[in-house]
Structure formats: structure tokens, C-alpha cells
Amino acid sequence: MRLSKETNLKYEFNSRWFSFLRMHNANIFDVFFKDLEVVADSDVVSVIDEVAAFFGIPTPSLCDKCSTILEIMTADDAKECELYYNFQMMKKAGINNMDTLRLSLVHEISHQLLFNIRFMLFENELWVQELGADMFVGAFSVMGPDVATGKYKYILRQLPASISHPDGSLRAAIVEFGRDYSLKLKGKGQLKEAKDILNGLPMFVYDHYTEMKESWRKVNIEDVKEESSTKMKPVDYESLPDTNLLKQYYLRNIKKKEDE
Secondary structure (H helix, E strand, O other): OOOOHHHHHHHHHHHHHHHHHOOOOOOHHHHHHOOOOOHHHHHHHHHHHHHHHHHHHOOOOOOOOOOOEEEEEEEOOOOEEEEEOOOOHHHHHHHOOOHEEEEEHHHHHHHHHOOOOOOOOOHHHHHHHHHHHHHHHHHHHHHOOOOHHHHHHHHHHHHOOOOOOOOOHHHHHHHHHHHHHHHHHHHHOOOOOOOHHHHHHHHHHHOHHHHHHHHHHHHHHHHHHHHHOOOOOOOHHHHHHOOOOOHHHHHHHHHHHHHH
């Protein structure tokens, strides 16, 4: 059956409308079956350039070997940055369209801006740093063309609290808070650069302090249980890529000892 031009336009309008409604809210069906795009390994490189330009920082060195989805390493002076990623793990987690890819890389690269900042808002500074990075995600989604946050927030909500990261539902909440706060600043003409939104971070932490405290207590309890059975493995620096900052530091110290 051939549909009329008017009917086709109606279907197209409805499709765009439902896609718009899903932009900032997602369920498992939307994440893995709706709004999919062909995302190639090469897209990581182009999006990295885009995000680095947004933050006004040098493009990080890239390595596609990683045991987690994404991981960033920043030098002491924050002028050098290396980004490690696992493309297959990214797709399995739901990073399967360009918006979600952008937001995931915004989170990681923003750690370079946060590297020398200490907020002193909570007893675990790492948690506040992660919340700051997710607040940048919210800001990024409104500072240019509106970027869909639904899939990104869905992925966060599946993640439990750990020593280094707060509970995923809290992280999803600050993405939304970052969007709202950025829109308010934007409306007043006070959103000049991404860092402007960090003024709202203490407000979020204080509003969720009790929740964070309880979650951190549970993480500590679990950590004590696992501490006796967990052994740290020595890092094989020689096997790391030559661009790795830890390897460079290691080799410099080896050479220094040999010279002495």
C-alpha cells in the first residue's frame, strides 16, 4: 500500500516528536533499540577534537586499549592528557549514537579542567570531582545545539557507588541539575564558559549531602570486607605504550638512577 505524501509527512512529524520526547528520558528499549546511529571507531577521534575545542584545551593523545569503557590520565601540570577507551565496551554499555558519545567524552575530558581544583565539599574529593565532570555534561548539552542526555543518564543509573565514583542515580541527577543551572545562567547572560557552572556545584552537594554520606558509608563497609582478599598487582611499566605518562616518568627515574 502506497501512503500519501500528507500521511508520510505526518509519520515523519510524529517520529521526530517522539524522538524529541526521548531526548532527556530513556528506558532500556530506547537505549538499545531506538535512536541508534552508526558510530565508528573513527568518530571517537572527531568527537574528541570537537570536545577539546569546546573546552579550549589541547586534544588528548588517544589509545584504544583499555580495561574499562573510558579512562583519562592527566600530567601534573594538566598540559598533557591521555584518553584510553574500549570501543566495544562503549557500544555494549549503550554508547551507540553521537550524542551519547559526545557526552561520555565531555565527562572524561572535563577532568583535565578539574585536575588542579579542590572543592573540599565532601570527605571523598574524588566523588565531587566526578559530580563536577557530570555537571559539565549538563552544561555542554545546552551551550550549543541541544544534545540528548537520556541515554547517558540511563547508563549512569546502572552504575553502583564505588571508592572513586558516587552512585549513578546521583550522577544522573547532577546532569539534569547542570542543564537547569546552565539554562538559568544562559538566560541571564552569565554563561560565558563551561567553568561558570561550577559555582552551582556546592549547592547540589549540600542538597544531597545526607544521601552522599549514607552511600559513602556503605562503600566503606564493602571496602573493609574486600580489603583482606584484595592484593595490589605491580604495574608492568615496560608493557605500557611509549606515550603513557606513567611509563615516561618510570623511564626517567630509571635513567636518573643509572646516571647516579
